[in-house]
Structures are given as structure tokens and as C-alpha cells.
Amino acid sequence: MTLHLPSKRCTGDDRRRAVALAARALIVERGLEGLRTRDIAARVGINIATLHYHVPSKEALVALVAESVRLDFRAQAERRPRTGKTALEQLRLEFDDFRETVEEMPELIIVLTEMIERARRDPAIAAIVAPIQEHWRTQFAEIFELGIADGSFRPNLDPVAAALITTGTLADYWRLLTPLRTPLDRVFAEIEHAFGAPHSSQGKQNHVL
Amino acid sequence: MTLHLPSKRCTGDDRRRAVALAARALIVERGLEGLRTRDIAARVGINIATLHYHVPSKEALVALVAESVRLDFRAQAERRPRTGKTALEQLRLEFDDFRETVEEMPELIIVLTEMIERARRDPAIAAIVAPIQEHWRTQFAEIFELGIADGSFRPNLDPVAAALITTGTLADYWRLLTPLRTPLDRVFAEIEHAFGAPHSSQGKQNHVL
DNA sequence: GGAGGTCTCAATCAAATGATTGATTGACAG
DNA sequence: CTGTCAATCAATCATTTGATTGAGACCTCC
Structure with a gap:
């Protein structure tokens, strides 16, 4: 290079x-x-x-930026092997990943948000950005699906709805204007409680199966 | 007029x-x-x-728009008396309210989102928009707090975190690009399951207490 | 009826902005 | 040495855009 x-x-x-x-x-x-x-x-x-x-043109330039963001997200998503982990472990990995991205490349998320906003009225940008969101959502949905099977999560959990809740929560969290004394950890913990199997006290120790 | x-x-x-x-x-x-x-x-x-x-000036104009949005939200929030309801009933009222807003005045939410985006780099707009989000979040936090007391929700629920999850989920839901065959109802139902008391089967019939 | 304030517009400005033109530079192949 | 081509720049264009000016129109109260 x-x-x-x-x-x-x-x-x-x-x-x-x-x-x-x-x-x-x-x-x-x-x-x-x-x-x-x-x-x-x-x-x-x-x-x-x-x-x-x-x-x-400027239009092409914005598309170029969107594409570069998409590639960065994909690269970041690809460098984490999640095979052989329980669903709960995978969920926590995903949380760690999010925290890392927020702390180390907040600029990436900011640009993505701007692009999402623009995508509402620009089909070309929508085509680039939608897969990012779709992938993220699917990721969580699969984790929840697995978690229902391996006992990490509630049997009556709706994996798709849970994924929507999770991604929505995370996507919106960093958008908050007030710096918010409520730490991300409490949100993560609450999500685990919310979707976790009711009897298994999966607070800190993860003795799944 | x-x-x-x-x-x-x-x-x-x-x-x-x-x-x-x-x-x-x-x-x-x-x-x-x-x-x-x-x-x-x-x-x-x-x-x-x-x-x-x-x-x-244009700056004043944007502020005017933000202010008008704020007033519309406040007006919409004020015309619902929630006194004398159980927490679960209040939560569902809030859900109904959101669905109504999404369906009847989606334009209001779109403009609010643009303003939130701008608020990130415009303190004047941030000052107008922040109270809207704050109020919404507080609303849910209070409902959850009440719900822990009246038995609608889990005893170990973190009201503030739960409020963040709920508002984040809703705020992000309508932003989704793909029209999304997953209906809002499934998300609402999942939230109720997630935060509801584990033993009380509060699916359709609400026999709280 | 007229003094003064409110409201409106045609015309215009100055700056910003996306884009183009025509020429120049440097690397490399033959 | 020469022709070709990607890469670069100074200068300029044609619009767009937020804002201003100065001249009225309309209303109210005295």
C-alpha cells in the first residue's frame, strides 16, 4: 500500500x-x-x-462513506469466533463488543446514525445501511434461539422480538443526550434478567447445563 | 384562529x-x-x-420547529389521566399511546428524530429536545417502580434500566428501514414478559393482586 | 383623517457551494 | 526519447441560499 x-x-x-x-x-x-x-x-x-x-459527485461521496462504514462494521463483526459458546456467553460477548465499539470507535456509530437518518429518504444509502442493521438483529435473534434450546433463556421467549428489544436498546442508548449516570452494565444486567430462564440464577456464575 | x-x-x-x-x-x-x-x-x-x-434567522426557525414539536408532545402526553390504574394497565396505556402516535402522527416522530440528531452538535436544540426524552423515560421508570410495589413486575427489576430498555426499543422500532413483518404487538408482549412478575401469568387476563 | 405600528413584497446582496475546464506533472512502456 | 495515461491543480462557472433593504399596504386608535 x-x-x-x-x-x-x-x-x-x-x-x-x-x-x-x-x-x-x-x-x-x-x-x-x-x-x-x-x-x-x-x-x-x-x-x-x-x-x-x-x-x-457528492451523492457518490456519501455512498462511499456509507460503504466504508459498512465494511468497517463487517470487519469488526467477523473477527470474533463465537462457536462452542453457550447462548449466555455469546450474549455477553455481544455486549462486550458493543461496549468496545462505543468506547473505541464512537465515530463509527455516529456516522452510521447519520446514514440511517438519511436512508429514510435515500434508497441508495438505505441499500447499504439496511444490511448492517439486519445482520445485527439476526445475530441476536440466533443467540436467543440457541439460548432457548440450551436453557439459558426463557422457554416462552420470542427470539425475534427479544432481538428487536436488544438492538433497539443498544442503538438508542448511546444516542441519549444527557450523559446519563445509568451505566451500560445495569442495562445489560436487566436484559439478562429479562430474557433469562426464571429459575436459573444466572447472575454472575454461568452454570448453564 | x-x-x-x-x-x-x-x-x-x-x-x-x-x-x-x-x-x-x-x-x-x-x-x-x-x-x-x-x-x-x-x-x-x-x-x-x-x-x-x-x-x-434560520437558527431561530429550527428552534421554533423544535419548540413546536415539544409542545405537541407535551399536549399529547397531558391528555391521558393515568391515576387509579395498576402499573401493568399504565404500561399498556403507554403502549397504546405510542402506537397511536406512530400511526396518526408519524411526522411528529420523524421531526423529533432529526432534532435529536442535530441536538448532538447544537446545544440550543438539545435544551429543547432533552426534556422530551427525559420525560418519556421518567414516565416509564415511575410505572415500573409502581409495578414492583403492586406486584405487576419482578421484585428484582431495575426501574431505570427497564425504562431505558423500553424507551430505546420503542424509539428505535419505528426507525427500522425494513418495513418489518414483526408487529409491534410481539415487542410489547415480550416487554411485558420480560419485566412481569415470573409466577403471575399476566398474558391476556390482568388479575393483578 | 392621519399618526404609528404591524405586516407584506419585489428586488437585491454577498457568501457559499457543487461542479467543470484546461493545462500541468510524473511515471512508465516501447 | 516519446507517447500515453492517471493524477493533480488554479481558475472559474452557474446556482443556491440566507439575509437585507426600501417601499408600500392595511389596521387601530385618536
């Missing part, structure tokens, strides 16, 4: 990547609403014309 | 109200991102200068 620090010229892909990252940073700062092609070019350190050479 | 159809002149408050409504409609169509003062003026049927006479 030729970096653009030593040599002045870069390959198109490198430039596009740099543009996407700069755009993401600017979206975090000023929102999609305040995103300007000039600012992106300036942050990358190139001319506006050069930007337009690599990314034909 | 003097309409502006027969007589040409209106009082300032009427105009401001009309401007706010037109702006809300435009936000639904094109987002805050695509909101243009000219378009608002055109929709109201007035000159741009007249718009600026009633609302000094």
Missing part, C-alpha cells in the same frame, strides 16, 4: 479511502448536514477538482 | 405556527439537511422577507 506521505501521487483506491475517512471525521463534527466537498478536499490535502476526479 | 385564506393578514403567532408546520412537513420530505427558507415561505404562501420578519 503506497502511502501518500512520501510521494505526492497516490493510487485511486488510497485516495478514495482517505477521502472517506476525512468525510467521516467531518460528519462527526458537523453532521451530514454540514458536510462540504471543499472541507473534505482540504482535510485530505488535495484540490477540489482532484476530489471530483476520484469521486464524481 | 384566523385563517389566512379569506383575509390576507394574520397575526404574528398564526404565521409563526404556519411556518413551523410547513417547516415540519419539509423536514419530513427532505430532512433538516434539505430544509430551505425559500421552500418554507413558498409552502406558507408568503415572501421570504415576510418569513424573516416573523422568524429572524
